[in-house]
Amino acid sequence: xxxxxxxxxxxxxxxxxxxxxxxxxxxxxxxxKENFARPEAERAGGDALADLYIxxxxxxxxxxxxxxxxxxxxxxxxxxxxxxxFASAIFQDAETAEARKARWxxxxxxxxxxxxxxxxxxxxxxxxxxxxxxxxxxxxGIQKEVSDALGKEKGAGSGFSFTDLNADLAGIAFACxxxxxxxxxxxxxxxxxxxxxxxxPEPKGLPDGLTWSNFATNWGGxxxxxxxxxxERLRKRVNECKGYGKEGA
Numbered sequence: 303x304x305x306x307x308x309x310x311x312x313x314x315x316x317x318x319x320x321x322x323x324x325x326x327x328x329x330x331x332x333x334x335k336e337n338f339a340r341p342e343a344e345r346a347g348g349d350a351l352a353d354l355y356i357x358x359x360x361x362x363x364x365x366x367x368x369x370x371x372x373x374x375x376x377x378x379x380x381x382x383x384x385x386x387x388f389a390s391a392i393f394q395d396a397e398t399a400e401a402r403k404a405r406w407x408x409x410x411x412x413x414x415x416x417x418x419x420x421x422x423x424x425x426x427x428x429x430x431x432x433x434x435x436x437x438x439x440x441x442x443g444i445q446k447e448v449s450d451a452l453g454k455e456k457g458a459g460s461g462f463s464f465t466d467l468n469a470d471l472a473g474i475a476f477a478c479x480x481x482x483x484x485x486x487x488x489x490x491x492x493x494x495x496x497x498x499x500x501x502x503p504e505p506k507g508l509p510d511g512l513t514w515s516n517f518a519t520n521w522g523g524x525x526x527x528x529x530x531x532x533x534e535r536l537r538k539r540v541n542e543c544k545g546y547g548k549e550g551a
Contacts (some may be wrong), residue, residue: 322364323396326372331405333358338408345410352377352412352421353497360493366480367432369489372396374429376405377412378422386442389433414498415505420469424502427473432481436474443470444524451514461511468536472502475540500545503536 333355337345346354355377359369374383375396384393397405414421423443430439447467453459480488509520521529 320368320371320392321395322368323372323375323393325362325364326359326369327376327397327405329358329362330355330372330376331401331408334405334408334410337410347410348413348416349498351410352414355412356496356498357493360489360496366485366489370425370428370432370477370480374425377425379406379409379418380422382422383426383429383433386430388438389430392433414469415502419466420502420505421498423466423469424473424476424498427470428477428480429473431474431477436478439474439477440470443467443474448514448524451512451517454511455513455515461513462517463510463512464508464532464536465505465510467533468505468508468540469502471533471536472540472543475537475543476501476545479546497545501540501543503539503543 337351337354345351356373359373359376362369364372371392375393381402384390384396411418412421414424427439427443430442444467447462450459451462454461480492482488512520517523521532523529
């Protein structure tokens with residue numbers, strides 16, 4: 303798995319700073335300030351808050367790639383994507399540490415389908431897709447779940463989560479839609495009506511919290527046809543989401 307990830311990253315285009323990210327982050331910061339200034343009972347929160355931030359970012363008029371990178375940086379509270387050694391150069395001038403701290407003081411708690419971590423998975427996977435490549439973003443997502451499964455095996459870690467992988471694959475698909483042949487139309491649509499739940503399938507019933515032993519017993523490993531088939535099923539559900547004009551999952 304690690305060797306495949308390294309090979310995929312080496313084949314990706316070199317990353318360079320994107321000055322437009324600053325504008326996206328500043329736009330989201332302004333939206334956060336405006337929302338925070340409202341009476342508490344009138345503030346957007348949860349899914350509606352994440353939707354607000356992503357809509358505002360999509361209204362900046364910047365290229366889709368820049369918007370996705372800015373959103374990934376701005377909505378991921380741990381700073382993991384900016385610390386990724388394969389993508390860190392892109393974000394080196396995005397924001398000072400002081401500005402980041404001040405921004406998060408007003409950001410509230412944006413979520414995706416009610417979960418902050420699923421929002422992080424979604425936006426980071428979208429950002430890695432445009433920063434590196436679609437295969438690299440997927441491999442990073444799977445590697446994260448493998449690490450969590452191995453950690454839980456030793457008494458720490460959250461375990462392998464197909465619900466997290468569901469959000470990862472949804473973020474990848476969203477990035478491909480936003481930067482694809484219909485990018486202009488996608489940006490307009492997302493700027494006007496983005497709702498995260500319309501781009502991420504309902505995760506209810508997906509396996510969660512698996513140790514590596516649990517995963518291996520039921521899914522046979524990363525190269526096993528059972529796991530590959532499940533990933534393909536998840537991708538199919540993502541592509542059928544309402545946000546892409548389909549029935550939804």
